[in-house]
Amino acid sequence: MSQDILPPRIRRWLFTTNHKEVGILYLVTALFFFVAAGLLALTMRTQLSVPDNHVLTETLYNQFVTVHGLLMIFWVLSPFAFGFANYIIPLQIGARDLAFPRLNAMSYWFYLFSGVAIIMSFIFGAPDLGWTLYSPQTAIQFSPSIGLNVGAAALILITVSITMSSVNFLVTMFKMRAPGMKLRHMPVFPWAILVTIFMMLYAFPSFLAAVLLLYVDRAFGTFYFSSIQGGALLWDNVFWFFGHPEVYIVLFPAIGLIADVIPTFTRRPLYGAKYVIGSMIAAAIISFIVWGHHMFVTGIGLTSTKLYTVTTIAVSLPFDVMVIAMIETLIKARIKLKAAALFALGAIALFVIGGITGVYLASVALDHALRGTYFVVAHFHYIMVGGSIMGLIAGLYYWFPKFTGRMYNETVAKIHFVVSFIGFNILYFPMFLLLDMPRRIQTYAPDTGWGSLNSLATLGGFIFGGAQVLLFLNLFLSQRKGLPSGPNPWDGWTLEWSLPSPPPAHDFDTIPTIAEDGTYHFGDSPGLPNGAGYPNGSKIGNGYSHSHLEGLSAWPIVVAFAAFIFFLGLTIGQPNNPTTPVTFQPFWPLIADGAILGVIALYGYSRERFSVHEETRTESWPFREVPNVKLGIWTFLGAEVIFFGVLIGAYFFVRTNSPTWPEIGSLFDIRNGFAMTLVLLTSSLTAIMALVSAKIGSRNGLISSLLATFGLGVAFLYIKSTEWVYLGTHGVFSVASGLPATSYFITTGTHGVHVFAGMLMTLYLLVNSLKGRYLKGDHQAIEHFGLYWHFVDIVWVFLFPLFYLI
Amino acid sequence: MAISNTQVIFDNLYGIFTYLAFLVGIIVFALMAYLIIRYRAKKSSSDPEDTPRLGRIPTSRGHGRNVLVTVTLSTFLLAVLIITSFAAVDTLFPNNPPNATWCYSIAAYNQTQTAGQSCPRLDVTGHQFYWVFTYPGARSYTNFFRVPVNTTVVLDVTSADVFHDFGIIQFKIKTDAIKGRTNTIWFIPYQTGTYTIQCFELCGTGHVGMIATLAVMNVTAFQSWYGSAK
Numbered sequence A: 001m002s003q004d005i006l007p008p009r010i011r012r013w014l015f016t017t018n019h020k021e022v023g024i025l026y027l028v029t030a031l032f033f034f035v036a037a038g039l040l041a042l043t044m045r046t047q048l049s050v051p052d053n054h055v056l057t058e059t060l061y062n063q064f065v066t067v068h069g070l071l072m073i074f075w076v077l078s079p080f081a082f083g084f085a086n087y088i089i090p091l092q093i094g095a096r097d098l099a100f101p102r103l104n105a106m107s108y109w110f111y112l113f114s115g116v117a118i119i120m121s122f123i124f125g126a127p128d129l130g131w132t133l134y135s136p137q138t139a140i141q142f143s144p145s146i147g148l149n150v151g152a153a154a155l156i157l158i159t160v161s162i163t164m165s166s167v168n169f170l171v172t173m174f175k176m177r178a179p180g181m182k183l184r185h186m187p188v189f190p191w192a193i194l195v196t197i198f199m200m201l202y203a204f205p206s207f208l209a210a211v212l213l214l215y216v217d218r219a220f221g222t223f224y225f226s227s228i229q230g231g232a233l234l235w236d237n238v239f240w241f242f243g244h245p246e247v248y249i250v251l252f253p254a255i256g257l258i259a260d261v262i263p264t265f266t267r268r269p270l271y272g273a274k275y276v277i278g279s280m281i282a283a284a285i286i287s288f289i290v291w292g293h294h295m296f297v298t299g300i301g302l303t304s305t306k307l308y309t310v311t312t313i314a315v316s317l318p319f320d321v322m323v324i325a326m327i328e329t330l331i332k333a334r335i336k337l338k339a340a341a342l343f344a345l346g347a348i349a350l351f352v353i354g355g356i357t358g359v360y361l362a363s364v365a366l367d368h369a370l371r372g373t374y375f376v377v378a379h380f381h382y383i384m385v386g387g388s389i390m391g392l393i394a395g396l397y398y399w400f401p402k403f404t405g406r407m408y409n410e411t412v413a414k415i416h417f418v419v420s421f422i423g424f425n426i427l428y429f430p431m432f433l434l435l436d437m438p439r440r441i442q443t444y445a446p447d448t449g450w451g452s453l454n455s456l457a458t459l460g461g462f463i464f465g466g467a468q469v470l471l472f473l474n475l476f477l478s479q480r481k482g483l484p485s486g487p488n489p490w491d492g493w494t495l496e497w498s499l500p501s502p503p504p505a506h507d508f509d510t511i512p513t514i515a516e517d518g519t520y521h522f523g524d525s526p527g528l529p530n531g532a533g534y535p536n537g538s539k540i541g542n543g544y545s546h547s548h549l550e551g552l553s554a555w556p557i558v559v560a561f562a563a564f565i566f567f568l569g570l571t572i573g574q575p576n577n578p579t580t581p582v583t584f585q586p587f588w589p590l591i592a593d594g595a596i597l598g599v600i601a602l603y604g605y606s607r608e609r610f611s612v613h614e615e616t617r618t619e620s621w622p623f624r625e626v627p628n629v630k631l632g633i634w635t636f637l638g639a640e641v642i643f644f645g646v647l648i649g650a651y652f653f654v655r656t657n658s659p660t661w662p663e664i665g666s667l668f669d670i671r672n673g674f675a676m677t678l679v680l681l682t683s684s685l686t687a688i689m690a691l692v693s694a695k696i697g698s699r700n701g702l703i704s705s706l707l708a709t710f711g712l713g714v715a716f717l718y719i720k721s722t723e724w725v726y727l728g729t730h731g732v733f734s735v736a737s738g739l740p741a742t743s744y745f746i747t748t749g750t751h752g753v754h755v756f757a758g759m760l761m762t763l764y765l766l767v768n769s770l771k772g773r774y775l776k777g778d779h780q781a782i783e784h785f786g787l788y789w790h791f792v793d794i795v796w797v798f799l800f801p802l803f804y805l806i
Numbered sequence B: 001m002a003i004s005n006t007q008v009i010f011d012n013l014y015g016i017f018t019y020l021a022f023l024v025g026i027i028v029f030a031l032m033a034y035l036i037i038r039y040r041a042k043k044s045s046s047d048p049e050d051t052p053r054l055g056r057i058p059t060s061r062g063h064g065r066n067v068l069v070t071v072t073l074s075t076f077l078l079a080v081l082i083i084t085s086f087a088a089v090d091t092l093f094p095n096n097p098p099n100a101t102w103c104y105s106i107a108a109y110n111q112t113q114t115a116g117q118s119c120p121r122l123d124v125t126g127h128q129f130y131w132v133f134t135y136p137g138a139r140s141y142t143n144f145f146r147v148p149v150n151t152t153v154v155l156d157v158t159s160a161d162v163f164h165d166f167g168i169i170q171f172k173i174k175t176d177a178i179k180g181r182t183n184t185i186w187f188i189p190y191q192t193g194t195y196t197i198q199c200f201e202l203c204g205t206g207h208v209g210m211i212a213t214l215a216v217m218n219v220t221a222f223q224s225w226y227g228s229a230k
Helices: A008-015 A019-048 A059-091 A101-120 A145-177 A188-220 A231-264 A273-289 A289-293 A304-313 A314-331 A339-362 A364-370 A374-404 A409-435 A451-481 A553-572 A588-607 A628-657 A669-697 A699-729 A739-772 A780-805 B005-038 B064-092 B107-114 B219-228
Strands: A512-514 A520-522 B123-127 B130-136 B139-142 B142-149 B153-159 B164-168 B173-177 B183-187 B192-199 B209-215
Touching: A008 A019, A008 A553, A008 B173, A019 A059, A019 A101, A019 A451, A059 A101, A059 A145, A059 A188, A059 A231, A059 A374, A101 A145, A101 A553, A145 A188, A145 A553, A145 A628, A188 A231, A188 A273, A188 A553, A188 A628, A188 A739, A188 B219, A231 A273, A231 A289, A231 A314, A231 A339, A231 A374, A273 A304, A273 A314, A289 A304, A289 A339, A304 A314, A304 A339, A304 A364, A314 A339, A314 B005, A314 B064, A339 A364, A339 A374, A339 A409, A339 B005, A339 B130, A364 A669, A364 B005, A364 B064, A364 B173, A374 A409, A374 A451, A451 A780, A553 A588, A588 A739, A588 B173, A628 A780, A669 A699, A669 A780, A669 B219, A699 A739, A739 A780, B123 B164, B123 B173, B142 B219, B153 B164, B153 B173, B173 B183, B173 B209, B209 B219
Parallel strands: B123 B153, B142 B209
Antiparallel strands: A512 A520, B123 B130, B130 B139, B153 B183, B164 B173, B164 B192, B192 B209
């Protein structure tokens, strides 16, 4: 693809795959959405400042509430943190980039386009039912707006972005650390990101499945969330199974960052670092068994609510350990209260208040009064703004000199902290006292007595919001005019400080090695050759001569744009019946455009010769012998397990809640299911034969095994389609004729799409193997395909008995 | 002031939580403030011996013992909170609610009273955007209902459409209103007066006005209202 028509500056930012530039893109975009979501919040605070106010209509207020929540959680907090992770983690672990640089760029573009989609939803009537999207209000008869569909498309796109980037970071951190650097040598920030990624990998597939089922309900008129059997509680369960880990997903990066900032500015090592990391792992695990506390008053039963009370209160213990460790670090320290340190310490203080009030909400007895009130709003803003945003701002000041090579204005930064901290507390503390006021209401009557506290909160909101102008002005002016910072202005110990500020495109002239005694070595000499005063990137050693215009690829942005067009087409179609809509028509022209562009772009992506230092280096347990791509695929399959787990779980849920269910064999022929099982199991065998043939170098064996695999895939889909056509034409059973039909078509349909995707891969492999590829040592692609194919087959081994035999 | 049994239980529990919250909060913040002031960097002082330096991974420090002490202390505090919460929730939301007694003063229910049986439960149904309260005999009222003071009232709450949440604000009691499910809450009002019911789950444009009133009356007033208003 010709890239030379564009000026270099634009080319560099559109096509970059360099982790530092992608990191900057993430940060700038996240800050943009932060301002957007903040302005929505200030408008809402204005509306609430006095009783019976009508600055915003109720519909608009509800849209603002919803989009503010969605933006902050999905488009600000995590991407803000992952901007740092992108830039800093490869530097901290001694890698020259992430494991898959182009995939990283693609994650960013998916993120950007998903953000465009959520903002666009305002054109069509933005989602207006809260970021939690409770069903059955999401059903088309209650929310006929296309805006909700566009919101769903945005959520699917950002979930794809997050999944790609978590696979990428996981492989990078396990496979690409500098020689001798053990996992336990990593600073706390990379550890926090690692734990975050694991939570993302297991939480987001649940969300993806939930949003997918919601989309199917709205597009095809099915009943997962609008029926009584599925409905509100099914959504609550799958949403909060994702939703609670998500809280820690947006929190942990900030905690990790604080845990690295504090030792730098207190001049002492973090107290009990290994206990801090252990606590994070413990909290991450517990976060998956506390979701019921969001359902205390849905009527899940006394015993369940008590269990969730215990697990939720227990999750405060690991956070205790983290906070105490940070405080103990201060003992006998030499504390330098620079802006980054102030924000880090301030974030801890606010997090403590958020944590203590969280214990109130963990108690089922108190939750019956506090649920849905401003007490909850105050609590989670103390965590997410007080803990996360303040912590991330600490990171902004901390790494600004590294990003730009210049110092910000310290005095302005300190004023920024003081005003933010005071404004924050005036904004959110009164909300604890508004514990009778429902959240998400557009206005309230004067006789409620809520007026004065609301006025105070609004005042605080404008102080806090106004303070952020100082941040942006300071950083914007300083990146142009600030004093040179040198490589290590804070005298920090982590590896990024050993590099010039900003680091050269290839980061390290010499990859450091870490000796047994914990010292870094660059080349033969111990010490700090990279950072020890080279002028900015002037010395390029070891044959690396990357300029910022190398390692460009146009395909990531094109693939992301194609996906954006495709999902927009799926969601902006008109309702089939404008007066009483039941389903939406997809907008086929856009879908077709997106699909065609996507296929072309993915083909271009796979054919592009792209090898910017994708070297694999050290690794220790447990992935010593596993190459990058293979580890990536295993990780991806782990996420797929959760995805199918939720689909199957939803099937169980609606089935056990249904008073009657069709008898075995009455819906579909067991023999069909049996035949499909045989066909798929045989195809697993042929996939193994393809691998064996490739390994021993038999081209004919490889080609015939791949052909057989492809043929068996065709046979499977043929039997499936005859079954579907039979069920459809005989009228008994269409996708929208009831939950037995819906769950069958959706679950096996999703599996069918996976089979189809596998067949496309087989075709690609076949074309290449006809050209004589993949033989002997070149067999990895066949092996990776096999992993995916066996997974798809195993899923069927579960689906067959679940749908045909019981 | 005691308004209802549920509000008394809430206030007591909230008091315990808040007492401990302030205790912990003050200790933590005082400690942080003291340490920051005490160990603030002075020009004259030099870095501690174990300052992390570029070029070497810092030596780990910290005692498992301290972690254990922290966790044990916290566990003790949290156990208090769990136990008091469980006691409260056992009263507030038992699997089987107590006998309703709101109807005892009404002639038609004399039999029920002498046998010590439960009065019928009242049905509450959330609609976009109003509440319907149904007494026995399908007598229903929109956005208001009345009960006699100092009697036990049991409500079966559900929804006719989307997800609502039924909360009697001053009584500190709440439950979700979900179509296809019935959630039961109960209370004993201690004071006559009117109380505000509001929807606590965003349920569409109109949610903000989904407000109803509960009038708690003295027994004779209730009797004459219930008898006359057919």
